[in-house]
Amino acid sequence: MQITETSAEGLRRDFKVVLTAQDIESRVQTRLTEVGKTVKMPGFRPGKVPMPILKQRYGQSVMGEVLEAAVNDAAQQVVADNNLRPALQPKVEVESFDAGADLALKISVELLPEFEPADLSGVEIEKPVAAVSDEAVSESLGRLSKGRRTTEKVEEDRAAVSGDILLIDFDGSVDGEKRPGMKGEGHELELGSNSFIPGFEDQLVGTKAGSDVTVKVTFPTEYHAAELAGKDAVFEVKVHEIRAAKDAELNDDLAKSFGFDDLEALKTALTERIGEEYATTSRLRAKRALLDKLAELHDFEVPAGMVDIEFEQIWKRLQDELARDGAAEEDKDKDEEALKAEYRDIAVRRVRLGLLLSEIGRRNNVTVSREELNKAMIDEVRRYPGQEQQVFDFFRKNPQAVESLRAPIYEDKVVDFILGSVKVNEVTVSVEDLMRDPDEEEEGVAAA
Incomplete structure (x- = not known):
């Protein structure tokens, strides 16, 4: 197998790979010999079928197997021999091949970028927090009371x-x-x-x-x-x-109907639940602020193929939303090309941040345990009440589905690691400000 690098531009490497006719014929002969050991044909003992007959009967299918294996071997050898870190599966094109002739391949490999994460020791972000008010607890109690009216x-x-x-x-x-x-x-x-x-x-x-x-x-x-x-x-x-x-009266009887000892226990539980909701939103706001800061501090090249995949996913979701809800107000005056350019920029940001978080996690030995994956699977099962067994069976039969839960867990663990490494300033805000969409805040500032 002859491997020659033909192009090196940005993160892309192109190679020409030639498998000689002799090499292909040798692989075909080896495979036909293996087939001959097990094939049964009238008039011949097992393992004694002449090679010309094997080639006549199985030559074409064996040639297909050999070429497929040769292409895979070539791609793997290109990566291994050149110590490459592919971002995606290498692309292979057959440039030329005829029976009895050499097989010429073009193999393109898009690489993961080499970059150094910025020093985050001096980074500061704000984390909005809000206290649970008596009014919020009263509103929750009111909804429970109305539900039992x-x-x-x-x-x-x-x-x-x-x-x-x-x-x-x-x-x-x-x-x-x-x-x-x-x-x-x-x-x-x-x-x-x-x-x-x-x-x-x-x-x-x-x-x-x-x-x-x-x-x-x-x-x-x-x-x-x-x-x-x-x-x-x-x-x-x-x-x-x-x-x-x-509405049902707010008393111990109402609390007991929800499984609590008395009204005070119900109020305590509501306070904790509302506090958890606030904490989740607060963390999401801190995560967004952190990602904005990371995006600001890093500007390395990202693999175009990964951007294309991310953009296609974003664009498909957008088309589904357009079909269901119509265009968002801020997008109504934009033509398709402007929208595509805007969402491609978003795709670039997502890919860059994903690669950055992955690298920070790798350098700091962040991993996802089997227990964490199992918990995520159970949480997913609970989203489908009445269909728990079917969902469990799906995960059992599709290990890759369980693995698909790994990425968001890993991202959250890396984000938590970074949040523990930077200075996080908690800022007390109103509940309305905590729950407000950050994009709406930015639009308000721009309008002002």
């Missing part, structure tokens, strides 16, 4: 108002024709909940128990049932009762 029939003779719950029967039609799913009996409808077609609930405000009401509405153009989308409909509605909602 009951309804009581309104005995007084009055008209329904927004917030009331009506016990109704309804029967709808489109163009005078009854349609499936447009009829219901004994349904509880909260006025103002917007759980029915737009305009439906508004026309029941002011009605009384015992009323018969004709409600006219138009189905939204994006309605989930395509045959009803945009159609005018008429519903005949019978109001049986007006009910008022009554």
Whole structure:
């Protein structure tokens, strides 16, 4: 095998590899000999089939095997002989090959960049933190109380108002024709909940128990049932009762219904849970500040192939979002080329930061244990209640799926390592400021 470097530009190396016809023929003969030891053919004992017959019967398929193996061997030898650190699988092109002739290959290898991480000892970042207020705990208690609310029939003779719950029967039609799913009996409808077609609930405000009401509405153009989308409909509605909602009382009984000893224990648990939410957001904000600082301090070349892969993933997600939600407000005036340039810059940043974190982790012996992978797998399984066994089976049969959980764990461990090495200044902020999207903050500063 003859290997010649033909080009060295940036992170890309090109090689010409030639396998002689004699080498290929020798590999074919060796493989045919192996085949001949096990093949059974009428008139011949095992291992005694003449080579010409083997070549006639199996020569073409064996040649395919040999060429595939030769290409793989060539790529591996190029990497090994030149001490290369490939960023991606080497690309192999067949430049020339004919039966009985040499095989000429072009092998392109894109390398991982060599760089020195910056000294981070003097880096400072801000980490916003917020305290859990009594109001936040009260709001959580209110939501729990509302979730356990009951309804009581309104005995007084009055008209329904927004917030009331009506016990109704309804029967709808489109163009005078009854349609499936447009009829219901004994349904509880909260006025103002917007759980029915737009305009439906508004026309029941002011009605009384015992009323018969004709409600006219138009189905939204994006309605989930395509045959009803945009159609005018008429519903005949019978109001049986007006009910008022009554939230559960905030007492020990409510706490016990959630598995706590008393109301104070429930408040303590809520305070801890809210605090954990704040802490998670606070860490994400600190991580973003750290990544921004790392991006500012490093500007090494990154493999174009890795950028292409990252960009394609970003662009696909963007296209999916466009199809589902339409263009984001800040992107509406940008043409496709401008958007692609913007998101390619994002891809470059992500690849560079990924390589940087990987290198810092490697130099500091950051690893992901099997226990950490198993925990991540269990957390993933819990995301699919009722399908736990199927998800477990998927991970069991696909070890690479378990390994795909490694990258985010590794990244977080490296980020935590760096956060422990730089100066982190905690800044107390309001909950609103903590939860605000950093991109919105930047836009606000730019607008000012």
